[in-house]
Amino acid sequence: MxxxxxxxxxxxxxxxxxxxxxxxxxxxxxxxxxxxxxxxxxxxxxxxxxxxxxxxxxxxxxxxxxxxxxxxxxxxxxxIPVSVANNLGGVGETAGTAIIAGIEAFNEPIFEAAAFAGPASPLIFVLIIIIETTAVLWLLQRAVYVAADLLQLGGLTE
Incomplete structure (x- = not known):
């Protein structure tokens, strides 16, 4: 075609x-x-x-x-935790370093003693970390309440 x-x-x-x-x-x-x-x-x-x-x-x-x-x-x-640590370390580096050094000095003998606990040592480490975290959070809560009272932010601490 x-x-x-x-x-x-x-x-x-x-x-x-x-x-x-x-x-x-x-x-x-x-x-x-x-x-x-x-x-x-x-x-x-x-x-x-x-x-x-x-x-x-x-x-x-x-x-x-x-x-x-x-x-x-x-x-x-x-x-958030990394940012907070960086900001706190940058603002109050001397105080932050002293606090961390104090915690390390406190933990070192406890961790060395817990290392001899055998299979229970991870539980002891976790228990120590939980107790320290609870203490730090409680202290931070108290600091927030003090700051709120100083700034007269009513209702926060009542």
Whole structure:
């Protein structure tokens, strides 16, 4: 039908086939539509799950999850203790160093003695850490109450 002989001519009805997508639709329209709807639902579901995981990661680990308290980072929950320690260390480095040295001096003989407890030593270490953490939190609570009383923030300590 084409005089040029380039092979672009239609030689018969067999050459007039539908694209594979249309062939799938004409062979089973119900399955085609169901597959299209299900694939859309799955894409939406995976996108939502991915978004939720990203938000949780941002809240927990911040905008740079590989580093703690990175410069310019949006801080996450895991970054808060590091940021507080950096800020307290920078503001009152001498006092902070003295407090940490005092805690280390207090803990060193206890940890050395607990090392001889055998299998119970991890429990002793955890118990010591829990007691010290409780004491520090109690002291911080008292400091907040004192500061609130000095600033006359009524209702906080009542």
């Amino acid at each position: 084409s005089a040029s002989g380039d092979g672009s001519a239609i030689s018969g009805w067999a050459d007039l086939s539908l694209p594979p997508v249309l062939q799938a639709f004409t062979s089973s329209p119900q399955n085609f539509i169901l597959g299209a709807v299900l694939s859309g639902i799955l894409e939406w579901l995976f996108g939502t799950v991915s978004l939720v995981i990203d938000v949780i990661l941002l809240v927990v680990a911040g905008s740079e999850p590989a580093t703690f308290d990175a410069p310019g980072e949006q801080l996450g929950i895991a970054d």
